[in-house]
Amino acid sequence: DTGVSQNPRHKITKRGQNVTFRCDPISEHNRLYWYRQTLGQGPEFLTYFQNEAQLEKSRLLSDRFSAERPKGSFSTLEIQRTEQGDSAMYLCASSLLGGRLGTEAFFGQGTRLTVV
């Protein structure tokens, strides 16, 4: 499978715990995006990377959230001291800036986080 891969698919955690999600983009894609989707809403932009550089962060990304893409390949999204309001689907997408197919973003299946 050469699509965007996210792990884990589901995560249940207790309030106050830290969680980390991983995203493996399509291998040649230089841009990687994180989105959050709550029930009944469309995905909301959190942050994006071009190669290893984090170029933009949404105001939705509080201090408890941190994202990294250390080698410009896979990315991790960590949430510290989780709160019930963090329960959502976390989506990762990747795209190729300047590629032949334009900058279509390809999405992974997401990680569903439930904070109890």
Add this chain to the structure above:
Amino acid sequence: AQSVTQLDSHVSVSEGTPVLLRCNYSSSYSPSLFWYVQHPNKGLQLLLKYTSAATLVKGINGFEAEFKKSETSFHLTKPSAHMSDAAEYFCVVSEGRGGADGLTFGKGTHLIIQP
């Protein structure tokens, strides 16, 4: 600032009849516009995109959309609905260069296909 309004949260049609999913956008610049589909337990899939070329855009699975600047609309249509079209559909706008930067999603339209 950019925003998207999907005018219907749910649309129900009979199999074989036309589909119309409505979308209006707001943008300070010349935007790129997309429609994505989300089937249960599957990732978002791009149906089609408008990036300032032809105003009538054809996508996968028989879907098409027309960009109307005067109406700030980008409605999604399909001549004949199929049961497999049942899913959540998102209209998306982007002001970023090339189209994929900082996509802003609508709240989605749930398409129901009646047999």
